[in-house]
Amino acid sequence: MIHNRRIFSQRRLHAATIASLSLVGASIFALLVAWWTQHIRGVVPCELCFIERWPWRVALAAGLIGLFLPGLSVMTIALGLFALLVSVLLSVLHSGVEFGLWPSPFPSCHAPVLSIGSITQRLASMPMQAAKPCDAPTFLFDWLPISMTTLGGVFAFIVMLFIIYPLNRRR
Secondary structure (H helix, E strand, O other): OOOOOOOOOOOOOOHHHHHHHHHHHHHHHHHHHHHHHHHHOOOOOOHHHHHHHHHHHHHHHHHHHHHHOHHHHHHHHHHHHHHHHHHHHHHHHHHHHHOOOOOOOOHHHOOOOOOOOOHHHHHHHOOOOOOOOOOOOOEOOOOOOOEHHHHHHHHHHHHHHHHHHHHHHHO
């Protein structure tokens, strides 16, 4: 007996498909918020902010690969979860810099050191673009005194839990 398989049948989605969809949706949302903040609101991101976007790009790619190549879904979900963990850890690092608990590991997050010399030499040693210091938090909403860095880390942690719970429940 041959069964017709319909793409949009009423059967439940597998946990791996839900996890891949979650990775894709959460990554697109996080990257759109970062884009909106930078290009629409005009907030200049610091170097750590730029680095914090990379785990979301990796999670997006992992989710898309998991959707289109279901045979690789276990590896892609593991990669996506690892990317989310890196996002949480980068958020902790950046939040610590914002709270003054430790200095930023990147030299571009500090004010430029101008050597003693003529004005021409000082101007030549300055960076081409103004950079936002990493210890200056960016607030998404005026009424919420939590920086975007902290919100991004909390969001990544919640997405991790949302993905891990159905996978453990399925066993």
